[in-house]
Amino acid sequence: MTTVHGIDMEVVRRGAGQPIVLLHGLQQIEPDARFFGLLARRGEVIAPSHPGFGASARPKDFENVYDVVNLYAAFLDSLPFDKVTLVGFSFGGWLASELAVRSCHNIERLVLVDTVGIKVSDRETPDILDVFNTHPDTVKRAMWHDQANAPDFNAMSDEALIKRHRNWESLSLYAWHPYMHNPRLAYWLPRIGVPTQVIWGASDGIVRPSYGRTFAGLIPGAGFSVIENAGHHPEIEQPDAFADHVARFLNR
């Protein structure tokens, strides 16, 4: 556990070398995930859980996405590195983008994976599947390329399910309205001034690759790449391909 701005945060760390900070998406990062080990071969991977996710505390009234953004600004400042590679997955990509448009002073490179955070289509076309108001079976089909990769609730421990429901509650506080995006973020994305790679699961039905392409197009010089046979979580469904994409970007 690490304390930042008085908040007890669960932070998983592995590996050594150049620092890579991971901001997770809808669930906290499991340290036994294959992609996590693969990234740890490249550097020191640092994965905090957002307040109200995993084992991290969520203070009373801490229920706004900008509470989380400000906390991560403080978190990055607290690390003993001048600059880090910042990787944001899904909801965590939104957080990473918000941080980067404010200041890149401690960001070396930025990786956004199946990120949310902006509005792309017209007002009557939702860009991001409403995971709260859609039948869970539909959400599951949209989330995974191979349904066998979805978590099996019957096989999960009580503790893991309790965490999962608490994550869900916290996510809804941060992202219910406006749903999973900041209406003004797209306007500010051109301010991001560090090398950026946007990575997408080809079969993502939560937020489509075309959204990712638009997102990348708003960040000067950003690359865009698609991972086949992966949905909203390419890091879980294709961990080796994912780690390769990240490695190629970091070596560039």
Added chain:
Amino acid sequence: MDAWWQCEIPYPFVDKKITDAADSVRASLPNRLCDPRIAATLFDEVLDEFALCDDLGMNVVCIEHHAGINSLIGANPMVTSILARQTRNVRVLSLGTLISLRPDPVRVAEEYATADILAKGRFDIGFVKSGGTEMASANMQPVNNEERFWEAIDLVRKTLTTHTGPFSWEGKHYSHRHVNIWPRPYQDPHPPMWAATGDPKSAAEVGRRGMRHVLVLRGPEGTKRAYEAHRRARAEAGLPKVTTDNFAYAALVYVGDTDEEGIEVGSKLLWFLNTSLKSAPQYNTFLPGAAPPVAAPGLYRTQAAPEAGSALKDAEKGVAPASRNAEKLISITASEAMKQGILFAGGPDSVYRQITEFYDKVGGFGHLVLVGRSGYMTHAESRKSIRLFTKEVLPRLKAIMPVEVG
């Protein structure tokens, strides 16, 4: 004891094949299935039934639910205001516009003050916390729903009772910098306030605030527990004891000429439970905030894990979401519903007996809310029950005077 009649104006005329196939009959059922001509007839009939109640001396209640076959009254203040003007004798309770779904409680206070003026002080304000499907249909965050509920009530109360010019409100959920409504309410300081809630924590808050506490279809154990939490919270806060007038109970009620007729026709009210409660998992089991995280193992698993005991037991202790209460009600039969104090049905004598037995079981209440018409019950059947209830049962209930409790 006083009595209040209500009909939610359900819309049962959707093919059963469609409702059986749908994962939810609320929030997501397309409104092309609602024929506006049938809806207009239903409003006509039910408004006439409310008017009949006015003629016969029974108070009326207008509820609110959104986007489903269970109720066509989504716009509560509109129907409330019609009742406020069309009735001349009885009290009108709005139970209520779903306050935590409304972006600006000041506007709600303005609507309610107007209703009180229209009714010349015969108006009561009720607050209800809303259901899971309504978080979707109103686009409202579900986790802090209860916080909004209480802050909104505070703001409505202050809006109705401030007469010295504009005041400012900058709360956690509501911000309104210039509050000054015209007209102010007819009643001074404000119309009586009710709240419908069953869980012990909010029951205690209703008690501390001295609001009239209504339990809806909760059965004797749940109702008694909530009333007790209300009284205990008052005692703990050093507040004066209250009378049974602070407590209300809402049940399905049908009175026929005979027990057989009352039960047969009254069984039609079970449609509300059997058919209109069905909602998809994203609106209940998986709705954020509907159940605390500790209940998750019982909610997420389709097969119980052998070691899941502790969390499941917690779920049984009262942390289960409303969906679990609903599941129990969906399959209920008339005799079970009568045994559980959810349905009072029969001839006048036996309905009176069922009500007083329930009264004794829960420690007394001063107001009975009759869910008097639901499902496929006809206008004629509904009118008959209203006539029989007001003639044969209500006078006996009125003889039950408020007594101090707690």
